Amino acid sequence: MELKKHNIDRRRWLLLTGSGLVAGLMPRIGWTDGDAESSASNVVFKLAETGLVGKVVVVGGGMAGATAAKYLRLWGGAGLSVTLVEPAAAYTSNIMSNLVLNGGRSINTLSFNYGALSANYGVAVKHATLTSIDTAGKQVLLSDGSTLPYDRLVLAPGVEFEDAYGLTQSDYESMTPHAWRAGAQTLLLRDQLAAMPANGTFVLTIPKAPYRCPPGPYERACLVADYLKTFKGAGSRVIVLDENAGIQAGVESFTRALNVIHAGVLSYHPGVSGIAIDATSKTVSYVDKSGVPQALSANAINPIAPHRAAGSAAGGWLAEAGLANGSSGRWALVNVLSYESTVKPGVHVIGDASQCGMPKAGHVANQEAKICADAIIRLLAGGQPDPQPVANSACYSPITASSASWLTAVYQYDPVSSSMKIAANGGSIANASATEAAEISTGNFEQMNVWFSTLMSDSFA
Amino acid sequence: MRTYHGTVTVFGMDRRRKWAAIFAVLLLSACGGGGDSSDSGAPEQETEQETENSNTVPGAPIMLAQPEDTTGRLLASNCFQCHGTGGAGGFESIRGNEASEVLDYLTQPASSDIMAAHAQGYTRAQLEAIIAYLQR
Numbered sequence: 272m273e274l275k276k277h278n279i280d281r282r283r284w285l286l287l288t289g290s291g292l293v294a295g296l297m298p299r300i301g302w303t304d305g306d307a308e309s310s311a312s313n314v315v316f317k318l319a320e321t322g323l324v325g326k327v328v329v330v331g332g333g334m335a336g337a338t339a340a341k342y343l344r345l346w347g348g349a350g351l352s353v354t355l356v357e358p359a360a361a362y363t364s365n366i367m368s369n370l371v372l373n374g375g376r377s378i379n380t381l382s383f384n385y386g387a388l389s390a391n392y393g394v395a396v397k398h399a400t401l402t403s404i405d406t407a408g409k410q411v412l413l414s415d416g417s418t419l420p421y422d423r424l425v426l427a428p429g430v431e432f433e434d435a436y437g438l439t440q441s442d443y444e445s446m447t448p449h450a451w452r453a454g455a456q457t458l459l460l461r462d463q464l465a466a467m468p469a470n471g472t473f474v475l476t477i478p479k480a481p482y483r484c485p486p487g488p489y490e491r492a493c494l495v496a497d498y499l500k501t502f503k504g505a506g507s508r509v510i511v512l513d514e515n516a517g518i519q520a521g522v523e524s525f526t527r528a529l530n531v532i533h534a535g536v537l538s539y540h541p542g543v544s545g546i547a548i549d550a551t552s553k554t555v556s557y558v559d560k561s562g563v564p565q566a567l568s569a570n571a572i573n574p575i576a577p578h579r580a581a582g583s584a585a586g587g588w589l590a591e592a593g594l595a596n597g598s599s600g601r602w603a604l605v606n607v608l609s610y611e612s613t614v615k616p617g618v619h620v621i622g623d624a625s626q627c628g629m630p631k632a633g634h635v636a637n638q639e640a641k642i643c644a645d646a647i648i649r650l651l652a653g654g655q656p657d658p659q660p661v662a663n664s665a666c667y668s669p670i671t672a673s674s675a676s677w678l679t680a681v682y683q684y685d686p687v688s689s690s691m692k693i694a695a696n697g698g699s700i701a702n703a704s705a706t707e708a709a710e711i712s713t714g715n716f717e718q719m720n721v722w723f724s725t726l727m728s729d730s731f732a
Numbered sequence: 733m734r735t736y737h738g739t740v741t742v743f744g745m746d747r748r749r750k751w752a753a754i755f756a757v758l759l760l761s762a763c764g765g766g767g768d769s770s771d772s773g774a775p776e777q778e779t780e781q782e783t784e785n786s787n788t789v790p791g792a793p794i795m796l797a798q799p800e801d802t803t804g805r806l807l808a809s810n811c812f813q814c815h816g817t818g819g820a821g822g823f824e825s826i827r828g829n830e831a832s833e834v835l836d837y838l839t840q841p842a843s844s845d846i847m848a849a850h851a852q853g854y855t856r857a858q859l860e861a862i863i864a865y866l867q868r
Contacts, residue, residue: 313821315793634813645805694854695853698853706843709843718823721814725816728822
């Protein structure tokens with residue numbers, strides 16, 4: 272019915288225009304095509320005329336860093352010099368990368384380069400890695416030996432993955448991929464799935480929160496179960512070992528997926544500990560929530576390894592700069608009005624590396640970046656950050672190859688606790704919780720594609 | 733720009749924005765043809781309209797000015813992940829006259845529509861600041 276309505280629109284459009292113009296425009300005005308490359312926004316806003324002059328260095332070109340660089344220029348104006356430091360030529364989106372595993376998407380559709388940030392907003396892009404930060408001298412040292420001075424520094428380095436469960440980085444890269452940073456490991460896991468025997472066993476492990484993308488592991492378990500029972504037999508098994516006491520996000524949808532949609536294929540074991548994985552023999556041992564040791568063999572193992580802010584391990588650049596002052600030294604504590612470090616003035620940390628009380632996820636990182644950019648512009652102009660920022664999270668999760676659920680929350684600043692709190696019922700933080708879709712549907716799956724392409728355009732174009 | 737049509741149908745709502753959407757498409761196309769900045773290869777059409785805006789070339793983005801009054805801007809930027817930078821697209825444009833439609837979602841069950849869930853996370857004053865910004 273929706274498509275029919277859409278077709279009427281198209282016909283009316285054709286009737287209205289009826290010229291050669293249509294041929295050039297039609298490919299861009301239809302229903303979403305799910306093609307990330309063609310999702311760049313057609314509308315670009317001129318840089319604000321603020322008269323502001325200053326230098327901002329943004330480190331890390333993921334969701335948070337790209338958005339910060341864009342909005343610093345867009346809202347700060349041409350006098351605000353913004354340099355984005357990022358070693359890679361393009362960012363590969365983690366969002367939607369679970370759909371590469373079941374063949375629903377090509378990984379190429381998840382690639383976003385920095386050309387639009389330069390062309391549309393005048394962001395200077397420096398392909399290098401950060402070596403160290405001189406917070407006293409207000410400059411960063413890069414891998415190519417150069418230094419960049421700053422008035423304000425924005426760090427959006429994302430996460431790094433720990434050697435865990437007896438596995439090393441080399442194991443993740445060649446045998447048991449975590450595939451929790453989209454790229455080569457995503458393709459390796461996809462290939463391992465494709466090579467699964469009939470009615471085989473797939474084991475997925477989930478680390479203790481906080482980890483990147485709270486619903487992500489459950490989404491992946493669903494998609495793998497869907498793929499295996501469709502292509503590898505109804506006797507296939509997906510065993511989820513969760514170090515947490517229960518499902519971390521999207522409880523209603525994922526419980527339904529577990530008990531109804533993927534019943535018999537998906538089995539969920541919360542509260543496990545002592546996970547040990549042998550990558551060669553593909554065996555897993557663990558202690559179940561009752562304290563009983565367990566062991567199992569698998570055809571493929573996907574350990575979502577515990578992670579921490581990039582550079583936060585001993586000797587890492589974030590730790591060396593004194594910025595890894597969050598829980599267990601794994602994250603950077605920030606003031607959520609500005610995302611400025613609680614210990615190092617002039618240095619802001621956004622995205623997954625920060626400890627800000629909101630989920631580590633791309634949509635949220637985009638909004639953290641805007642709050643941070645706005646605060647920096649106000650601070651450079653001699654003002655103060657917005658005292659009442661609001662952030663939001665929207666997240667669509669595929670449950671099968673063609674259906675999805677969603678989970679969303681608005682976060683209001685609570686001056687009593689100086690933190691962001693979920694709000695509902697007219698912006699109230701009293702007893703508010705995130706909202707889940709009432710249904711798992713194909714309509715949600717279609718909306719998901721619009722959400723993704725628009726979010727990526729808002730961040731990278 | 734394709735999403736103007738998607739917006740009419742995405743939420744399955746009974747709003748009739750087709751004409752407004754088509755008008756918006758015409759307006760935007762008149763400002764430069766709306767080329768993607770990517771190399772997706774869609775051929776650009778040379779049109780008379782494109783020459784009306786000297787800032788654009790075929791394939792270049794359409795340049796729009798931002799409101800000078802930035803009150804409500806940071807709040808409104810919460811909308812941009814799904815409605816495009818400046819609220820100019822995505823699920824649907826929410827600029828101008830369409831900005832106030834967010835209020836219609838306040839009475840719908842939150843779990844029935846992601847937009848309803850979102851709208852109900854803001855205070856009335858915040859929604860009015862967002863609307864005012866998007867109407868500038």
